[in-house]
Amino acid sequence: MTTQTTGFQGGAPPSALSGQRRGPAPAAPGRASRPGSAYVLPATLFFLAFAVVPVIGVFVLSFTSWQGLGDPTFIGLDNWRRLVSDPGVLAATGTTFLLTALSWATQTPLAIAVGVWAAGRQRNRAVLSTIYFLPLLLSSGAIAIAWRAIVDPNFGIAKYLGPFIGFPDGNIIGNPKSALYVIVFVLIWQFVPFHSLIYQAAARNIPAMLYDAATIDGATRWHAFWFVTLPQLKNTIITSSTIMIVGSLTYFETILLLTQGGPGDATVTLPYLMYQGAFNNYEMGFAATVAAVIVVLGTLVSLLIVRFSGFGRMRSTLEGL
Amino acid sequence: MTTPAHISRRSLLGLAGLGAGALTLGTAGCGSGGQGASNAAAGIDVWCLKDDVQNKIQQAAIDRFNATAKAKAKITAYDNDPYKQKLRIAMGSPQQPDVFFNWGGGSIRQYVQNDLLADLTPMLNGDPAFKAKFIPSVLDAGKIGDKYYGIPNRGMQPVIMFYSQQALDKAKVSAPPATWSELLSQVDRFKAAGITPFALAGSQAWTLLMWLEYLVDRIGGPAVFGGIAAGDRNGWRDPAITQALNAIIDLVKRGGFDSNFASVNYDGDVGAGTLFAQGKAAMHLMGSWEYTAQLDQHPAFVKDALRSAAFPAFEGGKGDAKAVVGNPTNYFSVTKRSRNVDSAKEFLKAMASDAYVDDWIANGDVPAITGLESKIAQSKDAQFGSFVYKMVQDASSFQLSWDQAIENKYAQPMLTNLQKVFLGQLDAKGFVDAMVALP
Numbered sequence: 001m002t003t004q005t006t007g008f009q010g011g012a013p014p015s016a017l018s019g020q021r022r023g024p025a026p027a028a029p030g031r032a033s034r035p036g037s038a039y040v041l042p043a044t045l046f047f048l049a050f051a052v053v054p055v056i057g058v059f060v061l062s063f064t065s066w067q068g069l070g071d072p073t074f075i076g077l078d079n080w081r082r083l084v085s086d087p088g089v090l091a092a093t094g095t096t097f098l099l100t101a102l103s104w105a106t107q108t109p110l111a112i113a114v115g116v117w118a119a120g121r122q123r124n125r126a127v128l129s130t131i132y133f134l135p136l137l138l139s140s141g142a143i144a145i146a147w148r149a150i151v152d153p154n155f156g157i158a159k160y161l162g163p164f165i166g167f168p169d170g171n172i173i174g175n176p177k178s179a180l181y182v183i184v185f186v187l188i189w190q191f192v193p194f195h196s197l198i199y200q201a202a203a204r205n206i207p208a209m210l211y212d213a214a215t216i217d218g219a220t221r222w223h224a225f226w227f228v229t230l231p232q233l234k235n236t237i238i239t240s241s242t243i244m245i246v247g248s249l250t251y252f253e254t255i256l257l258l259t260q261g262g263p264g265d266a267t268v269t270l271p272y273l274m275y276q277g278a279f280n281n282y283e284m285g286f287a288a289t290v291a292a293v294i295v296v297l298g299t300l301v302s303l304l305i306v307r308f309s310g311f312g313r314m315r316s317t318l319e320g321l
Numbered sequence: 322m323t324t325p326a327h328i329s330r331r332s333l334l335g336l337a338g339l340g341a342g343a344l345t346l347g348t349a350g351c352g353s354g355g356q357g358a359s360n361a362a363a364g365i366d367v368w369c370l371k372d373d374v375q376n377k378i379q380q381a382a383i384d385r386f387n388a389t390a391k392a393k394a395k396i397t398a399y400d401n402d403p404y405k406q407k408l409r410i411a412m413g414s415p416q417q418p419d420v421f422f423n424w425g426g427g428s429i430r431q432y433v434q435n436d437l438l439a440d441l442t443p444m445l446n447g448d449p450a451f452k453a454k455f456i457p458s459v460l461d462a463g464k465i466g467d468k469y470y471g472i473p474n475r476g477m478q479p480v481i482m483f484y485s486q487q488a489l490d491k492a493k494v495s496a497p498p499a500t501w502s503e504l505l506s507q508v509d510r511f512k513a514a515g516i517t518p519f520a521l522a523g524s525q526a527w528t529l530l531m532w533l534e535y536l537v538d539r540i541g542g543p544a545v546f547g548g549i550a551a552g553d554r555n556g557w558r559d560p561a562i563t564q565a566l567n568a569i570i571d572l573v574k575r576g577g578f579d580s581n582f583a584s585v586n587y588d589g590d591v592g593a594g595t596l597f598a599q600g601k602a603a604m605h606l607m608g609s610w611e612y613t614a615q616l617d618q619h620p621a622f623v624k625d626a627l628r629s630a631a632f633p634a635f636e637g638g639k640g641d642a643k644a645v646v647g648n649p650t651n652y653f654s655v656t657k658r659s660r661n662v663d664s665a666k667e668f669l670k671a672m673a674s675d676a677y678v679d680d681w682i683a684n685g686d687v688p689a690i691t692g693l694e695s696k697i698a699q700s701k702d703a704q705f706g707s708f709v710y711k712m713v714q715d716a717s718s719f720q721l722s723w724d725q726a727i728e729n730k731y732a733q734p735m736l737t738n739l740q741k742v743f744l745g746q747l748d749a750k751g752f753v754d755a756m757v758a759l760p
Contacts, residue, residue: 067729069413069435082760088734153581154601155591174524174583176744262524263583264741279406281730282431 055295061288068282079289088265088273089290095180096269100248102184103191107244108237110192115199116229129200133193140190144257147186148173151258176266179259183267186254191247195240202236203229207321232317238309245305246298270294363660365394365668367653368408369422370401375475378680382671392664394420412437412656419659420668425463425471425652426550426726432654433465439655441469444666454673458719459689462649471652472669476686477713478609480531480632480647480722487626488516488603497604497630501539501568504633508577511603520594520602521578522587526736527724529743531606532572534646534723536565539635543644543718550726557756561639566742566749568635573743583744590618598622606632608647612705613685629708645716648725650689682706689713734759 062079066072083089118129135143151158153170162170173182206229214224230237252271255261261268261276268276270290277287369379376398383394397418399407405428411417412432423429432438445452445460452460455473463471484497492514498504511518522528537545541561549556556562572578579585579602586592597605598619605611616623634642653672655665671677673690681688685702687709697706713719724732738755741747747755 067431067435068409069431069437086760148586149591151584152586152591153584154596158584169579169581171581171584174581174585176746259524261737262526262740264744264746265737276733280733282409283730 058288058291058295061285062292064285064288066284068278068284072285075285079286082286083289083293088268089270091265092268092270092273093293095267096249096271099180099184099187099251099269100245102181103187103248104241104244106184106188107192107195108241110188111195111240112199112230112233112237114192114196116203116225116233118196118200119203129196133197135190136193136197138190140253141257143186143190144254147182147189148258151182173259174263176263179263179266183254183258186258187248187251190254191244195244198236198240199233202233206232207318234317238305242302242305246302249298249301250294270297363392365392365419365659365661365665366397367394367420367422367668368397368399368404368411368418370404371398374684378677378684381680382674382677383668385674385676386668386671390664390667392661394668415658417656417658419661419665420653420655422474423471423652423654424648424721424725426465426721427729427732428725429470429652429654430465431729433468433470437657438470439657439659439662439666441472441655441666441669444669445469448670451670451673454690456689456691456713458716459649459713462719462721463652471654472672473650473689474653474669474672475651475688476609476681476684477650477689477709478648479645479709479712479716479719480535480606480608481611481709481712482604482606482630482632483597483611484604484628484630485597485600485602485622485626486628488600491600492516492603494603497628498633500633501635505572505575507603508572508575512576516600517579517596517602518577518604520585520597520605521582522585522593523578523582523740523743524585525587526740527722528587528593528607529739530723530736531608531646532569533565533739534720535606535632536568536635537561537640538644538646538718538720539632539640539642540564540568540638542640543720546720546723546726550723550728552728554757554759557753562753563749566752569742570745570748573745583740594618598627600626609687609709612702616685616702629705631712641717643712643715644718644720645712646720646722648722649713649719687713731756731759 061072063074063076064072065075065078114129114132118125118132150156151173153159153162153172153174156170158167158170158172162168162172165172167175167178172178210228210232211224214228219227250271251269252275255267255269255272256275259267261272271294274287274290274294277283277290281287367379367383369376376396379396383396387393404422408418408421408423417437429438456477459473459477460469463469463473482497488511489495489497492507492511494507494510498507508518534546541559541564545556545559545561548559579596585596587594593602593605594607594611594614595618596602598615612623612627612629615627631642653669655662655669659665678688678690678693679696682693682696682700685700685706687693687697687706693710694707697703697710700706720726724736727735735756738747738752742749742752
């Protein structure tokens with residue numbers, strides 16, 4: 001807790017103390033001139049129009065049967081009953097959670113490692129980082145199509161690489177057991193750069209004196225990483241994880257372009273199930289029901305993350321410095 | 322206030338349309354348009370797929386029509402994949418095309434059920450000479466119930482057993498299989514010669530469907546699926562379905578396809594067609610468009626080795642070995658809401674005109690028009706064209722591809738379950754049970 005009695009605001013370097021610098025008296029908290037509620041209005045309206053109202057619409061639609069033509073017919077809870085009894089939904093939910101868990105468990109350590117490494121000021125790191133971050137510039141569509149060619153068992157790299165990783169016929173994307181891992185791999189390739197960038201920025205914000213202090217205390221580089229860098233990245237990890245997890249729960253494009261849910265239904269996730277329901281089967285009502293589940297899941301998961309990580313308390317990792 | 326069973330679409334869209342994203346785009350701007358008296362100035366908006374070659378022929382027909390017509394026609398073309406969705410959204414709004422390209426069957430059934438299409442039966446019956454120009458089995462495939470809603474507008478696309486003469490020679494196989502047991506014994510011959518018996522783009526489930534379509538047709542005749550398409554889900558319990566699925570499982574086990582078939586693509590020049598053209602596979606069960614695609618990508622292969630045959634007969638099967646499955650053709654349908662229904666119908670008459678038909682033949686297609694034997698025999702793709710033409714003319718039935726014919730909501734589950742059969746994840750009983758159990 002920063003105390004007001006010391007005469008300087010949190011965040012000012014301690015060295016300022018010796019200079020007895022006195023700034024203008026800070027406004028007491030709560031009386032600071034903050035923007036009035038009118039300032040929030042545009043954002044609120046936007047949020048209402050493009051987030052809240054559509055979500056309500058999805059819930060309404062989930063109680064109807066609608067082919068996209070003519071008028072929707074209210075059918076009560078039929079879609080919801082179908083949702084719980086449909087084995088496809090259960091399988092898709094399992095696949096979604098597996099994809100989410102695998103994405104998070106692989107991308108987070110990689111992104112932290114690359115991000116912290118790229119935070120160094122050495123020139124070679126700057127050059128290599130630029131290359132690492134290249135996938136950021138490519139659209140999901142282009143990435144998926146490129147990977148589709150790479151995993152082709154007859155004309156792609158899978159033909160030559162497959163035998164070394166247990167696929168003598170290069171049948172990686174066509175095997176129900178491995179297809180999901182291809183998706184996970186492509187997602188790593190695609191999204192680690194973005195999260196690395198976040199970690200790079202965060203790692204560069206860690207005050208150098210913490211490392212200096214750790215070095216004086218005899219810390220090795222590993223100690224410094226484990227006891228300084230990681231704790232300092234805590235809020236970034238939470239932010240990045242939330243983006244990753246909620247993003248994975250709703251991720252869709254790569255699956256559409258790479259496997260179309262196949263082989264069989266091995267890579268059908270909830271968002272893909274929703275797409276199929278709406279735009280292949282023209283069952284808008286049932287698709288809306290799946291969409292509603294995704295909304296609930298996504299909201300729940302992000303609330304849980306915020307609740308149990310202490311992120312909601314908005315405590316800075318720089319407190320006390 | 323009691324809640325009406327039907328909520329107004331507009332008010333619901335106010336809420337839900339935003340959420341459904343794309344739907345909004347199609348409906349947000351509604352309000353204008355709508356039904357009205359004939360209005361020549363509005364013209365005829367003809368929706369079709371983006372295809373440089375085909376649309377040149379289409380445009381030529383439109384130019385000929387516009388030279389004399391009051392209501393001018395114009396093409397609006399969309400890419401293949403988004404076409405169905407764009408059409409769907411437009412059909413749910415007042416901003417509909419006047420004339421649109423479709424695949425008949427399931428691709429227009431719901432539009433008919435929602436009373437959005439003009440009945441073309443009076444037009445055909447009122448002009449017997451016009452009606453007689455179309456091959457009946459193909460014209461009938463455009464029927465929904467007992468009414469016509471589509472006029473054939475493209476070449477016919479039966480599914481053909483393409484084979485490579487070079488591969489047959491190499492494996493010392495004298496002719497493509499005439500019966501299923503012959504096919505099975507040839508599988509061993511080809512494998513012994515180091516050639517994959519059948520190319521299969523198994524990452525695309527519709528390529529698998531062709532096998533089931535033909536087998537069920539040969540074993541049980543067209544009525545088996547006919548009943549299912551008409552809405553009888555218990556039709557899946559027909560023994561012909563089980564027998565056909567077991568034949569497929571047997572063929573997969575015998576190594577009829579590459580072990581990695583489920584990774585193989587169809588599109589592009591690195592798919593099943595290329596494996597076939599490179600001599601790695603001996604045969605390829607595919608729609609007639611495979612010929613044009615090979616002509617484009619591997620012209621030497623077409624000249625030296627590519628040949629066509631009918632799907633083999635099945636011993637003891639009830640079906641006619643001359644029956645055909647595939648896409649009979651594409652159709653133009655007219656929307657009821659069009660302000661120029663009569664002019665639009667007039668435009669459809671051009672689909673049977675000599676100039677239009679000649680353009681298609683010159684392009685290597687085989688239009689669904691009667692009496693073209695000599696014209697096709699003189700075309701540059703005479704051998705293939707005559708084969709297709711005779712195949713369809715001799716066919717006792719021309720069954721529309723199941724994924725197009727069946728109700729939309731069953732198409733995807735059917736494809737997914739069939740893919741599982743090919744992958745060994747489902748047996749015949751599992752497939753049948755899954756299809757009957759669908760909501």
